[in-house]
Amino acid sequence: MAEITIKDIANLCGVGVSTVSRAINNHPDINPETKQMIMQVIKEHDFVPNNSARNLKRVEANSIAVLAKGITNPMFTDMIKVFEEETMKRKYSLVLHHVESRENEVDVALELVKEKRLRGIIFLGGCFTHSEEKLRRLKVPFVFSTIGAGPEKLNENSYSHVSVDDRKESERMTEYLISLGHRDIAIIAAKCEDLSVGSLRLQGYQDALRKHDMPYREELIGHLEDTLPEYSMINGYQVTKKLIASGVHFTALYAIADVLAIGACRALREAGYRIPEDVSVAGYDGIELGEYFYPRLTTIRQPVEDMAMATIDQLFDILEGEKEHKHLTLEGSLEIKESTSAVS
Amino acid sequence: MAEITIKDIANLCGVGVSTVSRAINNHPDINPETKQMIMQVIKEHDFVPNNSARNLKRVEANSIAVLAKGITNPMFTDMIKVFEEETMKRKYSLVLHHVESRENEVDVALELVKEKRLRGIIFLGGCFTHSEEKLRRLKVPFVFSTIGAGPEKLNENSYSHVSVDDRKESERMTEYLISLGHRDIAIIAAKCEDLSVGSLRLQGYQDALRKHDMPYREELIGHLEDTLPEYSMINGYQVTKKLIASGVHFTALYAIADVLAIGACRALREAGYRIPEDVSVAGYDGIELGEYFYPRLTTIRQPVEDMAMATIDQLFDILEGEKEHKHLTLEGSLEIKESTSAVS
Numbered sequence: 181m182a183e184i185t186i187k188d189i190a191n192l193c194g195v196g197v198s199t200v201s202r203a204i205n206n207h208p209d210i211n212p213e214t215k216q217m218i219m220q221v222i223k224e225h226d227f228v229p230n231n232s233a234r235n236l237k238r239v240e241a242n243s244i245a246v247l248a249k250g251i252t253n254p255m256f257t258d259m260i261k262v263f264e265e266e267t268m269k270r271k272y273s274l275v276l277h278h279v280e281s282r283e284n285e286v287d288v289a290l291e292l293v294k295e296k297r298l299r300g301i302i303f304l305g306g307c308f309t310h311s312e313e314k315l316r317r318l319k320v321p322f323v324f325s326t327i328g329a330g331p332e333k334l335n336e337n338s339y340s341h342v343s344v345d346d347r348k349e350s351e352r353m354t355e356y357l358i359s360l361g362h363r364d365i366a367i368i369a370a371k372c373e374d375l376s377v378g379s380l381r382l383q384g385y386q387d388a389l390r391k392h393d394m395p396y397r398e399e400l401i402g403h404l405e406d407t408l409p410e411y412s413m414i415n416g417y418q419v420t421k422k423l424i425a426s427g428v429h430f431t432a433l434y435a436i437a438d439v440l441a442i443g444a445c446r447a448l449r450e451a452g453y454r455i456p457e458d459v460s461v462a463g464y465d466g467i468e469l470g471e472y473f474y475p476r477l478t479t480i481r482q483p484v485e486d487m488a489m490a491t492i493d494q495l496f497d498i499l500e501g502e503k504e505h506k507h508l509t510l511e512g513s514l515e516i517k518e519s520t521s522a523v524s
Numbered sequence: 525m526a527e528i529t530i531k532d533i534a535n536l537c538g539v540g541v542s543t544v545s546r547a548i549n550n551h552p553d554i555n556p557e558t559k560q561m562i563m564q565v566i567k568e569h570d571f572v573p574n575n576s577a578r579n580l581k582r583v584e585a586n587s588i589a590v591l592a593k594g595i596t597n598p599m600f601t602d603m604i605k606v607f608e609e610e611t612m613k614r615k616y617s618l619v620l621h622h623v624e625s626r627e628n629e630v631d632v633a634l635e636l637v638k639e640k641r642l643r644g645i646i647f648l649g650g651c652f653t654h655s656e657e658k659l660r661r662l663k664v665p666f667v668f669s670t671i672g673a674g675p676e677k678l679n680e681n682s683y684s685h686v687s688v689d690d691r692k693e694s695e696r697m698t699e700y701l702i703s704l705g706h707r708d709i710a711i712i713a714a715k716c717e718d719l720s721v722g723s724l725r726l727q728g729y730q731d732a733l734r735k736h737d738m739p740y741r742e743e744l745i746g747h748l749e750d751t752l753p754e755y756s757m758i759n760g761y762q763v764t765k766k767l768i769a770s771g772v773h774f775t776a777l778y779a780i781a782d783v784l785a786i787g788a789c790r791a792l793r794e795a796g797y798r799i800p801e802d803v804s805v806a807g808y809d810g811i812e813l814g815e816y817f818y819p820r821l822t823t824i825r826q827p828v829e830d831m832a833m834a835t836i837d838q839l840f841d842i843l844e845g846e847k848e849h850k851h852l853t854l855e856g857s858l859e860i861k862e863s864t865s866a867v868s
Contacts, residue, residue: 243619251601257595268621276618469757
């Protein structure tokens, strides 16, 4: 079977090629009945407009880019799935772009918009502190997702965001461990110079200690390894091994991500500790895996689905002309499972 | 600061707008020194070509689409990361598209190519049996990744593929369980009408039984639930609960994906079984999580990185003019960990 061309379709319909092109491209300037007839003929002949056909005005390829920092975090996979479904519904495609931890995601975005037919950008993970001048240069609508406002606040009118209150949620988790009688609570956290949710979660831990008149002890802080993916099991494993090797005493270990907590459990088991009898372990995020892990992981559950939907809504509001930036903080929930218990 | 336009850049450089456009778009028809000068001025003035600038011929947005079926499988996340890095290196963007289990991915692809500026397609997961006529209609180069050839073989010249030999690897795992003395080996498998790797893995299990003169017993087969994501922990959990409730006796449980095995472990533990003392559990895929799970999961490791790289290589070979379709079968490896032991 010879391949059918747009010209053949035009001949079959008794119209010009440009009319067929208008029908295919949903151009408003065409008689609806003519359009229907053309689409019917196209369908009957299984005609697929050829990419390289020069005589065919292409539909604009509208796409939304997700710039994900820390793709090793399964929480992001769930969010990306929602982004993809929702952008599809709106006839956009989703371009996925991983940002390395060393890269500045706004710089990456400024590069991307040069090359791509982007209509919007979702920053997933990453820093909350950016140069306002750089953000102004980003002419494509964007939303920060899962990233709250940092200590050095940007002007609220320079960006939109959806996240939980990472500092408050982290304080809640730490207070829960304190309520169980734990006094030596180690934490796996980001480095001090970190400007992402990592430092907010570390601050929440400090807030709780302060509230309960407990000292902040540097030796209880396990900082993530530079050389490994930030939010990964292997990183939690390595940091915990170092903590154990340092000889510091702790009865609870709070990791600022579930994947880190899972890595930590492996290191603790290898060193002969039982969970939670010897050491309570808590995570953060509420990924599905924590529910299937043994023991089930106590965690702060982030409302993944709601956060993803709200991100999309904010972005499309801007695309549809909304001028004001919005800031949405959703509630997390403390999920008490089997990996934590009262200090013995 | 007023926004700088392409006209301003042209004036600053003493050239026409079309010359600036050629410089930006890497057009070959421009003096290299002129181009360098223009790019320098663009850089100094932080000029970002505006999406809506009508006087600027846009760079073609070349993109590669990944049509992923079963995104709940973390193995795919690792592969997508490699796809994204490698397409970026080649100045393409990666469009991510999830295919629902009920959808036919080739139909989805035929729809996608109508709308998007796609240069290539990677089918990740999904069926291996497609209408050759439909594949012929797909004018964009494509590669099947992680999907081997099925029993009803397509003409090898109608597609390219990269995968392990799922049937053989599955036979290897089953034989390993048999070598441990297990005779009642349950399996969590796809449904009989399944035309994806699921049925190949079930066939490998049958091959091993046959080889050792063991009967194939329908009551030992736990079929995946229709209503749940195929390769998910929750599905493994539900199927195992049903198997246990059926009262059938088994000393080993082989799940055709690690995520299913992890769900199965939860169901077994809830029913009071110890792993591996009471029931040995084995998975398939070799995801990182299996290594951190307790007990560590015995599995067939797929060479994820190599498969992803080979997929990209095949696709770009076709894009660069290679006419012959290629078929690459990589070796998996049996990883014996802690979740399996000799029958007691």
